[in-house]
Amino acid sequence: MTPLFFTTPRTARYISLGEPGPAIEQVWVCLHGHDQPLANLVEQLRNLDTPERLLLLPEALSRHALAPADGAASRTGAAWFAPDSLLADLADLATYLNALTQEVLARCAPGTPVTVIGFGHGAAAACRWLAGNTVDYTRLILCAPVFPIEIDRRATLVALPERPVLVVSTSNDTYTRETIGEGLIQDLLDVGLSAQQRIVDSGPLPLAALGASAPV
Known part of the structure; x- marks a missing residue:
């Protein structure tokens, strides 16, 4: 039986922290991790929420209910792709993110720089999206990145434009050894990309660690 x-x-x-317009000096497209509720991502990004910076938080298309934690209210999680429909999911992802980003940028000043930041599986989703070379972005930030085995990481990185890449790991990553960045920095350098790694404490991302205190 073939689907x-x-x-x-x-x-x-999606959530927009900031209103598109001529006063916006930076647009950040922020992709959540697997099953990470957008409210959780908002908390991680609160240090970046400044008047001159618009944070665009798209939610993945495959939404589903998450089990409540300790009697708390029900939550919604979402996934960027599934193993058995990877190519179709990635095509939908690109169509969705291209259209949303272009709509937001059209309401900002021409040439407003774009930073893309992805968490966990959202880092892999960001790389696959940007490998299509449709969105003109300034730099890419990968936080505790996880590339599922179904995605060829090296082939994806080869297709990325020549833009700086920052890999961010926390001092107490508990997901997989991959989230600590082992191998990824070398892969980035091997394909000719400028790459750096920063280690931060868990919790909201600090501005200084991301170099985000000034327009980029």
């Missing part, structure tokens, strides 16, 4: 695919419009959700 068949049918393309249909989807209604996506």
